[in-house]
Amino acid sequence: FTTTGTLLPNEEVELRSEVSGRVTHIGFQEGSKVGAGQVLLRINDDDLQAQLRKAEAGLKVAQDSEGRQKQLVDVSGVSREVYEATRAQHIGMQADVDNLRAQIVKTTIRAPFSGVIGLRSISEGGYVTPTAPIAALKQTDPMKLDFTVPERHGRQVKAGTKVAFVLE
Numbered sequence: 431f432t433t434t435g436t437l438l439p440n441e442e443v444e445l446r447s448e449v450s451g452r453v454t455h456i457g458f459q460e461g462s463k464v465g466a467g468q469v470l471l472r473i474n475d476d477d478l479q480a481q482l483r484k485a486e487a488g489l490k491v492a493q494d495s496e497g498r499q500k501q502l503v504d505v506s507g508v509s510r511e512v513y514e515a516t517r518a519q520h521i522g523m524q525a526d527v528d529n530l531r532a533q534i535v536k537t538t539i540r541a542p543f544s545g546v547i548g549l550r551s552i553s554e555g556g557y558v559t560p561t562a563p564i565a566a567l568k569q570t571d572p573m574k575l576d577f578t579v580p581e582r583h584g585r586q587v588k589a590g591t592k593v594a595f596v597l598e
Contacts, residue, residue: 435577
């Protein structure tokens with residue numbers, strides 16, 4: 431039997447940023463092939479980098495303080511409550527550093543898979559938001575064939591059945 435169908439990309443995604451900011455670098459040419467993990471776009475992260483440096487300095491102070499408090503609690507020089515408060519502060523500072531690192535990672539957009547990238551909707555120096563599309567990425571090797579089977583031929587088609595198609 432003969433039926434009509436549509437070729438679809440194996441994977442397709444509309445790229446968007448998770449964070450807002452000014453675009454500092456575009457790492458792709460429209461219509462070109464990109465590899466999985468390739469940097470496609472960078473967003474200005476100067477403020478986040480400064481916050482990270484400040485948080486790392488605070489983390490170092492909290493680590494040192496916890497170490498001193500641990501030595502004092504071992505010789506009963508300070509109460510367990512004071513040590514636990516210092517430890518909680520250290521854990522909180524570590525969480526702040528981890529959060530800032532995660533935010534910085536989000537300022538670099540990478541290709542989730544290899545494929546062909548379409549027209550871009552942004553320019554270097556422009557401001558991107560999570561609602562603004564950047565470009566579409568499609569994986570066209572391999573492709574999917576979407577077609578319908580008339581009900582009367584439904585029993586002829588099973589998993590593993592070979593299908594021939596012609597492009598017109």
